Amino acid sequence: MIETARDKQFLRPRGLRIDPLMRYYFGSNALLSLVVLILITVFLFREGFGFFPQNLRNLRLYRQAGLEYVDIVRARVDEHTGLSRYLQAIRQKEINRLLAEHVNPGQAVERLSDFDRFSGEFDKTANDLRSLLSDMTEMASAIKEKGGKAEESGAVSPDFKTELVPLLGSFPVYQKTSEKLCRDLEDLLARIPAQPVPGFEPSMEKFKKLATLYIAGFPAAEAKMKSWNPLLPVPWYRAVSSFLFGRDWITNSFWQDFFGVLPLLCGSVMIAVIALSIAVPFGVCSAVYVSEFASIHEQRLIKPYIEFISAIPSVVLGFFGVAMLGQTLRMITQISILSWVPGFPISERLNAFTAGVLLAIMAIPTIFTLSEDALNNVPRGFKEASYALGATRLQTMARIVIPSSLSGILSAVLLGFGRVIGETMVVLLCAGNRIAIPDFTQGIASIFQPVHTMTGIIAQELGEVPRGSIHWRALFMVGILLFFLSLIINYIAQHIVRKFKISIG
Numbered sequence: 001m002i003e004t005a006r007d008k009q010f011l012r013p014r015g016l017r018i019d020p021l022m023r024y025y026f027g028s029n030a031l032l033s034l035v036v037l038i039l040i041t042v043f044l045f046r047e048g049f050g051f052f053p054q055n056l057r058n059l060r061l062y063r064q065a066g067l068e069y070v071d072i073v074r075a076r077v078d079e080h081t082g083l084s085r086y087l088q089a090i091r092q093k094e095i096n097r098l099l100a101e102h103v104n105p106g107q108a109v110e111r112l113s114d115f116d117r118f119s120g121e122f123d124k125t126a127n128d129l130r131s132l133l134s135d136m137t138e139m140a141s142a143i144k145e146k147g148g149k150a151e152e153s154g155a156v157s158p159d160f161k162t163e164l165v166p167l168l169g170s171f172p173v174y175q176k177t178s179e180k181l182c183r184d185l186e187d188l189l190a191r192i193p194a195q196p197v198p199g200f201e202p203s204m205e206k207f208k209k210l211a212t213l214y215i216a217g218f219p220a221a222e223a224k225m226k227s228w229n230p231l232l233p234v235p236w237y238r239a240v241s242s243f244l245f246g247r248d249w250i251t252n253s254f255w256q257d258f259f260g261v262l263p264l265l266c267g268s269v270m271i272a273v274i275a276l277s278i279a280v281p282f283g284v285c286s287a288v289y290v291s292e293f294a295s296i297h298e299q300r301l302i303k304p305y306i307e308f309i310s311a312i313p314s315v316v317l318g319f320f321g322v323a324m325l326g327q328t329l330r331m332i333t334q335i336s337i338l339s340w341v342p343g344f345p346i347s348e349r350l351n352a353f354t355a356g357v358l359l360a361i362m363a364i365p366t367i368f369t370l371s372e373d374a375l376n377n378v379p380r381g382f383k384e385a386s387y388a389l390g391a392t393r394l395q396t397m398a399r400i401v402i403p404s405s406l407s408g409i410l411s412a413v414l415l416g417f418g419r420v421i422g423e424t425m426v427v428l429l430c431a432g433n434r435i436a437i438p439d440f441t442q443g444i445a446s447i448f449q450p451v452h453t454m455t456g457i458i459a460q461e462l463g464e465v466p467r468g469s470i471h472w473r474a475l476f477m478v479g480i481l482l483f484f485l486s487l488i489i490n491y492i493a494q495h496i497v498r499k500f501k502i503s504i505g
Helices: 005-011 018-048 051-064 067-100 105-111 113-124 127-153 171-189 200-216 218-227 238-245 262-293 296-311 314-333 352-376 380-388 393-404 406-421 425-430 440-448 454-464 470-504
Strands: none
Touching: 018 470, 051 067, 051 127, 051 238, 051 470, 067 105, 067 113, 067 127, 067 200, 067 218, 105 113, 113 171, 127 171, 171 200, 171 218, 200 218, 262 296, 262 352, 262 393, 262 406, 262 425, 262 440, 262 454, 296 352, 314 352, 314 425, 352 406, 352 425, 352 440, 380 393, 393 406, 406 470, 425 454, 454 470
16 A cells, blocks of 8 residues: 555654654664663773782782781691591491491491591691691781781881791791601501491592692792791782782681682683583573474463463572472482482582572573574575475474584573573572582582682672771772673674574575
């Protein structure tokens, strides 16, 4: 039907031009969104990049005050404590095994009495080293306090070289203490008790190897203490490398604050990989079924319910993970017939796997919707040509439709990855919030360990730190890193989408 001049006059009232009005309305909103995005970016960078000068001063004081020197001894003590905990884990494992065999608790403790005596003697071997560490800590803390007060007031910094004389003078005491500790440990390892408990010997053999490695590490620590120089300058790039590759995130410490993002990054990536390992098969396969195989009635049932998942608040899913999913998964892993699975039974109900399952539920609608759009955008002529050649529906799907829509499916997966890497509430509630790099030597069992994430640490700590402090700026740097990570993911996804559109154009 051809529009007449009268029709155009009716559609466009006198004195009102629709096209410019719509252009101004939507254009101004787009410009406002761009301005807001620029302001957010500028604010992030302004607050975040001040972290590096502060962190550099923090690291320099850490060295000048002798804290770095004392931490060499502290590492030796911490490793000894870790071996003691390993012995306690062996004991608990054997107690649980005896109780599972219906041994009386008193008899179980009695059967492990020699082991308990050995464990107690092992723990006492480091008492002298712990006492020395306590004295060195007091001296280094006093020096740090003087340096910190001088820096805050703008006064002249103390003569660190003179202040460190008593601390460095404790090195001969450390040598004698470490030599005695090594002799005691070697004598103790020669008297490891034999226990009539199945599976006990392999655990103790592993402990003996670890203890032997611990003893062998003393010469290296001693050499490190001898070569330590408090006047050695801290290069500027250490402020960046200690943040990006640091393995410790320690805040509000009386000793020293460390801001290493590596454990948070590992936790975020691990949870995202777990989530995608679950969400990608479910999301893509659901999209394939709804797009190519489901009837109209099935499509009307399946599609709305999958997309409805995205409407569930993340905090509600977090409550579900804390109250039900975590405990249910732990109960399932305690079933005896599943004991062959690596990591079973799990000891922590809140861990990377629990958070990953919940994030998979949140990512499925995104992957499903975008994958279905990609499948539906495959030209109909491709499928008709395949059917004309005698291919079945399954062959057409596997050989024609999926390869043609592969770019779109990959972009859906990447956007799903961006969705889970930026999630906060679920990981804060269900990931366990342990700031440590998972023990990947355990293989697949490492997914059942508690972790912390970049988004979780920001939500947990930002409201409790003083504005402008190094801790405040470190959290903004974590946000900037997350910002760049999300930006890269979205750029790759958009690039794949453009390539997909060109390929089917």
